Amino acid sequence: MSIFAPGGSAPEQAATPGDDRFHEECGIFGVHGHPEAAKLAFYGLYALQHRGQESAGIAAADGHALRVHRGMGLVAEVFGPLDLARLEGHLAIAHNRYSTYGQVNLVNAQPLVVNCRAGMLGVAHNGNLVNAGELRRGMESEGSIFQSTSDTEVVLHLAARSRARDLVGMLRDALAHIRGAGSFLFATERALVAYRDPHGFRPLAIGKLGGATLFASETCAFDLIDATFERDVAPGELIVVDESGTQHLRVGGEQARHQCIFEHIYFARPDSKVFGENVDRARRRSGKQLAREHPVEADIVISVPDSSNTAALGYAQVAGLKYEIGLIRNHYVGRTFIDPEPGMRSFGVRVKFNPVVGVLRGRRVVVVDDSIVRGTTMRKLVRMLRLAGALEVHLRIASPPIAWPCFYGIDTPSRAELLAARASREEMRTALGVDSLGYLSLEGLRTCVEDPQNYCTACFDGHYPVDPFGTGEPDALRRASLEPAPESPAPRSP
Ligand code: SF4
Secondary structure: OOOOOHHHOOOOOOOOOOOOOOEOOEEEEEEEOOOEHHHHHHHHHHHOHHHOOOEEEEEEEOOOOEEEEEEEOOHHHHOOHHHHHHOOEOEEEEEEEOOOOOOOOHHHOOOEEEEEOOEEEEEEEEEEEOOHHHHHHHHHHOOOOOOOOOOHHHHHHHHHHOOOOOHHHHHHHHHHHOOEEEEEEEEOOOOEEEEEOOOOOOOOEEEEEOOEEEEEOOOHHHHHOOOEEEEEOOOOEEEEEEOOEEEEEEOOOOOOOOEEOHHHHHHOOOOOEEOOEEHHHHHHHHHHHHHHHOOOOOOEEEEOOOOOHHHHHHHHHHHOOEEOOOEEEOOOOOOOOOOOOOOOOOOHHHHOEEEOHHHHOOOEEEEEEOOOOOOHHHHHHHHHHHHOOOOEEEEEEOOOOOOOOOOOOOEOOOHHHOHHHHOOHHHHHHHHOOOEEEEOOHHHHHOOOOOHHHEEOHHHHOOOOOOOOOOOOOOHHHHHOOOOOOOOOOOOOO
16 A cells, blocks of 8 residues: 555645645735835735735725725736725735635635724734634624635624724734634724734734834745834734824733744745744754754755755755755746646656756765655655666655644645655655655754744644644644554654
8 A cells, every 4th residue: 555645545646736735824914104005015915925826915095995906816916006006095904825724715815804893894814713613603603694714704703793992902802712823914994903823823023114014924025125124023912003103912911932833944935034033044954953863975965946945055064065956946837737638648746846967867866855745746756866867865854754734824634644644764765765764853953943942843743732623632633643643753864
């Protein structure tokens, strides 16, 4: 039986060819106090495109009305000059979506906007609320009607049902009910409100551009518009910006931080700062630590571009090996890819990656990748490298084995589909067809970030910091699992 599929049927095809990754959550951007707020939001979304490619939207307000434009596709496909011109006003919130909860369609595209007691209220959300289903069922049983299947709408309903007298009270009431991961931007006709969940799962940064206040999932969005990064929104902090100034409030008491460590491994751009740390630095450290834990005799180091480039550079530096470009990535493969006709040879992973034969032929190659989810793409890549003439292929992964799904806003397959949940290290090595396989240990990964105690690592160790099932037991999945826990990701030489 293939270890690539429980039950023996191999799920060879991921969402797009060469696509076997955790998927980014969403990107959000907000601006208050700029006459061209929607245009700034457009550029902000453009810089955050890597966090979501299914839909994009901007809601902008001019003190009298909150207007929204949303569409399916990439930011540049959704917005033209006329769309942006219609979004007049000095404040805007914006959203790139990769769906993690709810179906993929325009109804679920954000920002969501409703008319409630406080006037127009829009929301853009990055994350996943683990109690959204339970809250929704409760409200539906009392007559609430939902327009979308998105967990974000639950927050709007909670705010609309609040008895508080003003917007801030309504939002505080709503946010006190939710559990899970969430960085939020809310907009009314006059105010912009930012909120980050008390555990700080998802990033949210504050920036300044002249007198304007900005918010973004990653600081690379500030760089594009020459804005400056001020600081992160603190976990549990609610920031209200309107014509009277800025208020900083708290929702709930102080709680332990559980920032998503995968932001540093894969999601965030290396030119961003998230959770107060440079992504490039953390990622480079992961490659260096990987080289210390899993050295090997080889001729060159290559990366699986682009997300592994920085870790591969770190590996090569410590290993004293030459870093080469051995794979070329086609950046334009995506939703619009048309499969070849039946009878034509499947392009497979070659649609996305092509080997550089002159670099690989006759060489012993270390391939560095950031993570392995199902392993289907990697197996094909390894085959391709050997066909291109690589003498040996040594695979090094700059994160520990992913053996548990994420419930905090990342699109992951079920545990049964995760390669590391079903196979021993030697079985994985054989199945992937590599000469040696080395994963970064969890202890090693923790040395790559400042304040490692502030990070969630549940997809590696199965210890869920916030109960995903409402059972009162954060580790319920681990306890309920009939499968044995994966082998310890302790340092081990191949
Ligand atoms: S489970 Fe993994 S992907 Fe999900 S929030 Fe935790 S570290 Fe991030």
